Amino acid sequence: MIELEVRDVFKSFGGIQALNGVRFKIEGNELIGLIGPNGAGKTTLTNVLDGVYKPTGGQVWLNGERVDGLPPHEIARRGLGRTFQVTRAFRRMTVLENMYVPAMALHPAKRKRDFYDKAMEVLEFLTIEHLASDYARSLSGGQQKLLELGRLLMLDPDIIILDEPFAGVHPKLMETIYEYIEVVHGQSKAFIIISHDMESIFALSKRLLVLNFGELIADGNPEVVRQDPNVIEAYLGEEEEEEGTEIIAPPGVAGSEGNDA
Amino acid sequence: MKLRIDLRWIAAVVLVGLLVAAPLYLKDSPYQMAVVTGAFFYAILASSWTLLAGIAGQFSFAHMAFAGIGAYTTGLLARDLGATPLQGIIAGTLLAGVVGLIIGFLCLRLRAAYLALFTIAFSELLRIVLLTEFQFTEGSNGLQLSKLWAEITGTQEYYVMLVLLVGGMAFMYWLAGSRIGLFLRSMREDQEAASAMGVNVVLYKVLIFVITSLIAGLAGAVFYHQVGIVTPNTIEILQMSLVIAMAVIGGIESLLGAAIGAFLTRIGLELLREVTIFGVQIEFGAWRYAAFGLLLMFTLRFAQNGLIYPIIDRLFMKRAREETVAKRAQTTEGES
Numbered sequence: 001m002i003e004l005e006v007r008d009v010f011k012s013f014g015g016i017q018a019l020n021g022v023r024f025k026i027e028g029n030e031l032i033g034l035i036g037p038n039g040a041g042k043t044t045l046t047n048v049l050d051g052v053y054k055p056t057g058g059q060v061w062l063n064g065e066r067v068d069g070l071p072p073h074e075i076a077r078r079g080l081g082r083t084f085q086v087t088r089a090f091r092r093m094t095v096l097e098n099m100y101v102p103a104m105a106l107h108p109a110k111r112k113r114d115f116y117d118k119a120m121e122v123l124e125f126l127t128i129e130h131l132a133s134d135y136a137r138s139l140s141g142g143q144q145k146l147l148e149l150g151r152l153l154m155l156d157p158d159i160i161i162l163d164e165p166f167a168g169v170h171p172k173l174m175e176t177i178y179e180y181i182e183v184v185h186g187q188s189k190a191f192i193i194i195s196h197d198m199e200s201i202f203a204l205s206k207r208l209l210v211l212n213f214g215e216l217i218a219d220g221n222p223e224v225v226r227q228d229p230n231v232i233e234a235y236l237g238e239e240e241e242e243e244g245t246e247i248i249a250p251p252g253v254a255g256s257e258g259n260d261a
Numbered sequence: 262m263k264l265r266i267d268l269r270w271i272a273a274v275v276l277v278g279l280l281v282a283a284p285l286y287l288k289d290s291p292y293q294m295a296v297v298t299g300a301f302f303y304a305i306l307a308s309s310w311t312l313l314a315g316i317a318g319q320f321s322f323a324h325m326a327f328a329g330i331g332a333y334t335t336g337l338l339a340r341d342l343g344a345t346p347l348q349g350i351i352a353g354t355l356l357a358g359v360v361g362l363i364i365g366f367l368c369l370r371l372r373a374a375y376l377a378l379f380t381i382a383f384s385e386l387l388r389i390v391l392l393t394e395f396q397f398t399e400g401s402n403g404l405q406l407s408k409l410w411a412e413i414t415g416t417q418e419y420y421v422m423l424v425l426l427v428g429g430m431a432f433m434y435w436l437a438g439s440r441i442g443l444f445l446r447s448m449r450e451d452q453e454a455a456s457a458m459g460v461n462v463v464l465y466k467v468l469i470f471v472i473t474s475l476i477a478g479l480a481g482a483v484f485y486h487q488v489g490i491v492t493p494n495t496i497e498i499l500q501m502s503l504v505i506a507m508a509v510i511g512g513i514e515s516l517l518g519a520a521i522g523a524f525l526t527r528i529g530l531e532l533l534r535e536v537t538i539f540g541v542q543i544e545f546g547a548w549r550y551a552a553f554g555l556l557l558m559f560t561l562r563f564a565q566n567g568l569i570y571p572i573i574d575r576l577f578m579k580r581a582r583e584e585t586v587a588k589r590a591q592t593t594e595g596e597s
Contacts (some may be wrong), residue, residue: 037471048321050457052453052456052457071456071461071463072453072456072457073457073458073459073460073461074454076456076457076458076459077459081279081457081458082457084453084454084457088449088451088453088454090446090451090454090455090513091450092446092449092450093443093446093447093450097443097446099444100443100457101444101455101460102458102459103445104440104442104443104444105459105460107458112443114439141283142402151458154459155459161590206449
């Protein structure tokens with residue numbers, strides 16, 4: 001079973017404490033939302049999980065193996081894949097070559113052609129198969145985002161971290177990304193979705209983690225977390241808290257309408 | 262069954278065939294033969310630098326320094342220990358590789374301008390050591406190197422360099438087309454993203470420094486045996502800039518583009534020494550480098566992919582890419 005355990009992780013940059021004793025555990029193919037105000041430590045946590053940063057304290061365990069301190073490629077090979085806040089397709093490589101990179105890194109004995117069918121299947125699912133021989137730089141921003149998601153599937157990780165997958169995307173593309181998450185989640189993959197798009201986070205996730213100033217201030221059912229006073233304070237400040245509001249999600253999201261009046 | 266031969270192979274065979282046959286035309290002019298042999302040397306350097314900088318994204322200015330290490334090692338071993346040219350060339354190549362390994366490790370955390378500055382500093386440091394330790398290196402007088410073997414002819418020297426060029430290009434093409442090439446390019450595009458996709462960027466960064474240093478070291482050791490002397494000026498920044506400019510003019514992302522760019526530029530620079538227009542002989546002297554500079558500026562401004570690479574891409578690569586996808590799409594349709 002998929003298992004990711006974050007044990008009291010600390011990360012500081014000089015005098016700034018970016019992560020302060022973060023502790024949680026993922027078991028099975030959970031679908032988790034990770035939210036927090038700007039500067040809360042969401043991306044730092046992702047960078048610690050995928051090996052870009054070595055934590056200054058604490059441990060990270062992935063599928064029964066301690067992985068903190070391992071380089072990113074080793075962690076990727078052990079089953080943790082991620083996207084980046086700003087899309088990072090390999091721009092001067094073709095779409096197909098982008099897809100081959102993780103597959104070839106994971107399977108040293110195989111050849112590119114062994115992955116052609118799978119790559120095309122994934123591209124087809126993401127509706128960009130007709131661009132297979134184009135350079136990634138010629139793709140639109142949204143198509144590059146899809147390519148990044150496709151590349152992740154070639155890595156075939158157990159746990160997928162999506163950093164702001166909905167930022168600046170067209171509604172049509174949003175649907176494709178939703179479908180991607182649903183289908184891939186159905187294939188027994190765990191997700192951690194970082195987003196400021198509360199509507200999507202509440203619609204998708206079954207469990208919500210909230211970071212604020214590097215501390216995990218809430219962890220649980222989204223509906224319960226939504227009403228947590230600490231979370232409301234972190235997001236809206238003390239004044240709103242006094243008014244007793246519980247709107248984390250923007251107007252129009254299930255559960256928030258009743259409080260708008 | 263219809264036999265289809267890849268157009269790229271035909272072009273490669275024709276090109277190599279022409280180069281093999283060229284001494285028939287050049288044999289009466291030792292000067293022309295030497296110029297073309299020298300152009301091969303620059304083609305090896307420019308293409309191997311392209312592998313390092315254009316394909317792997319490691320913008321190093323130390324490439325000529327590795328050629329210099331190869332040449333000085335073989336020269337010093339011959340003078341002080343009586344080594345044969347072959348022994349010296351092997352030792353020079355290996356030492357260049359070892360220094361490449363060290364530089365690769367030292368540069369692991371350096372990117373873009375910082376890597377360039379680091380390698381400039383290394384290159385200059387080496388040049389100054391060679392210049393000042395004249396009791397050992399002969400300083401600015403230069404270190405004498407024997408010919409590769411007694412009574413070697415210009416034609417033989419031509420073929421030695423051609424073998425190095427064709428062998429080196431074949432090896433580099435194989436490497437660039439392999440999984441290693443795929444990883445190198447992903448590393449060039451985005452080191453962090455490549456790493457997150459399972460690519461061991463530390464390994465490949467060091468590896469490409471070692472491989473290209475070995476190639477430059479080998480080419481330098483062999484070529485300066487042919488020239489007969491190597492001086493600290495060999496590795497000065499101007500020489501390195503010349504190699505980079507040649508690669509840029511040819512096409513920084515293409516091994517063949519860089520090699521052809523270097524070859525034609527080197528020949529062009531020689532042709533420009535003396536030009537006869539309507540019976541008037543003009544000696545360009547140092548001004549030919551001004552023409553070279555203008556060509557470089559033109560390339561950077563109007564043809565950032567170089568002047569040769571877009572032609573190669575249009576003639577061979579683009580069609581091959583599209584054909585591969587179309588052919589495979591047909592196969593998939595047929596199967597389903």
